[in-house]
């Protein structure tokens with residue numbers, strides 16, 4: 001028996017970081033072994049959305065909130081068809097989950113989906129370690145996978161790095177599909193799926209947009225085959241420096257001047273399409289309480305983030321790009337990281353964070369309205 005409806009098992013587990021730091025706890029979810037990049041999320045709620053966000057593919061997520069699983073698992077909140085995190089780290093799993101929508105416990109769900117986790121470790125110490133040393137590779141081992149620490153460390157050090165990882169094709173749809181507009185259809189959008197979250201097409205559908213979700217391999221011709229009023233590039237896992245195909249597709253769209261909106265990976269791709277570089281942040285931004293300023297209005301919004309890379313663009317000047325003038329439209333108030341880009345001569349913009357707000361505060365929902373305005377402007 002590897003799971004328990006009463007929270008953690010008694011099965012010993014160990015978490016091994018690539019720099020040799022080790023935490024001992026108990027198995028949570030599946031028993032076995034897993035590898036990934038250790039990152040921390042500061043979200044106090046929304047663990048189902050976090051677990052099922054395809055952008056977390058190949059990452060082991062450490063929850064800074066000490067109690068996880070309190071509301072169990074429901075069938076409404078997942079952002080995709082499966083859990084994508086490669087491992088899960090919690091301090092104190094709920095012993096008695098309780099919510100009217102709950103169908104299962106979180107440890108049952110993790111075990112059913114084969115996701116190896118660990119509980120009962122000092123997640124505050126682990127988070128501080130990652131904040132000081134930076135995100136790094138990690139392994140979690142339990143059951144038959146337990147060996148001596150040196151052997152486990154060697155295996156962690158052989159695991160693939162996140163820098164240089166090209167992962168969109170591993171998570172994106174292989175077949176195009178349509179999310180119909182809710183109510184009267186006003187616009188058609190081609191959405192390039194690099195790891196899209198379910199709430200994103202939903203937020204567009206709510207605004208009368210019929211969304212044609214296209215595989216990551218879509219070409220400029222595939223995009224225009226749906227006769228779009230606008231084009232969207234989604235969030236997604238991996239290193240944006242590897243995303244050469246979407247960057248070239250986006251350039252084709254910018255050349256035609258079709259309204260364009262990007263979220264997260266989509267923002268990094270717009271950055272690259274304009275000629276800016278991208279770089280890996282020391283430990284990234286993950287959680288639902290990140291302050292961002294919209295420099296076009298001066299307003300500050302509290303926002304949902306999940307990114308480990310960022311765009312390297314000058315904050316206080318307008319840049320000349322192959323597609324006209326561009327500027328940094330949004331900035332993170334914690335660390336001045338670029339959180340949004342906008343073109344001044346073409347109808348295109350993007351943000352590094354998550355206006356679809358799943359989970360998270362809805363402060364940034366206006367960005368979907370901005371996209372609608374661009375499409376209206378193009379028609380006028």
Ligand SMILES: NC(=O)CC[C@H](N)C(=O)O
Nearest residue numbers: 055235236264265308309
């Ligand atoms: N949520 C995302 O789209 C993440 C983008 C990219 N993989 C990063 O880590 O920065």
